[in-house]
Amino acid sequence: xxxxxxxxxxxxxxxxxxxxxxxxxxxxxxxVLGCDAEPEMAPAKxxxxxxxxxxxxxxxxxxxxxxxxxxxxxxxxxxxxIDTELILLASNKELFQAVGTTVAISALEVVNISRNKYxxxxx
Numbered sequence: 001x002x003x004x005x006x007x008x009x010x011x012x013x014x015x016x017x018x019x020x021x022x023x024x025x026x027x028x029x030x031x032v033l034g035c036d037a038e039p040e041m042a043p044a045k046x047x048x049x050x051x052x053x054x055x056x057x058x059x060x061x062x063x064x065x066x067x068x069x070x071x072x073x074x075x076x077x078x079x080x081x082i083d084t085e086l087i088l089l090a091s092n093k094e095l096f097q098a099v100g101t102t103v104a105i106s107a108l109e110v111v112n113i114s115r116n117k118y119x120x121x122x123x
Contacts, residue, residue, distance in 0.1 A: 007066070
């Protein structure tokens, strides 16, 4: 069983379906979880196996709450979906690895470059 957690699931129904379709084609059992600051308002909550409420990424407990979900639910892969989470997740990738979760994210240096248009173009 592969467990995937989609952060800020909001309206990411298509993404959730892509994971389910790909797992089926590969013959993998998959469990797709979602989290959001307001899961009760997220249309994607109807397409995940379980939904979790977490603080916004601007709040201090965001990483700890996300780590606890990953640990408690044995999450194999965490998929971030909004750019405001990227620096935090890239900065804490090792914490997630320690609980057995791979974060689908580039290295912090790459995230920093991609969030700066001048650096992207070599200025």
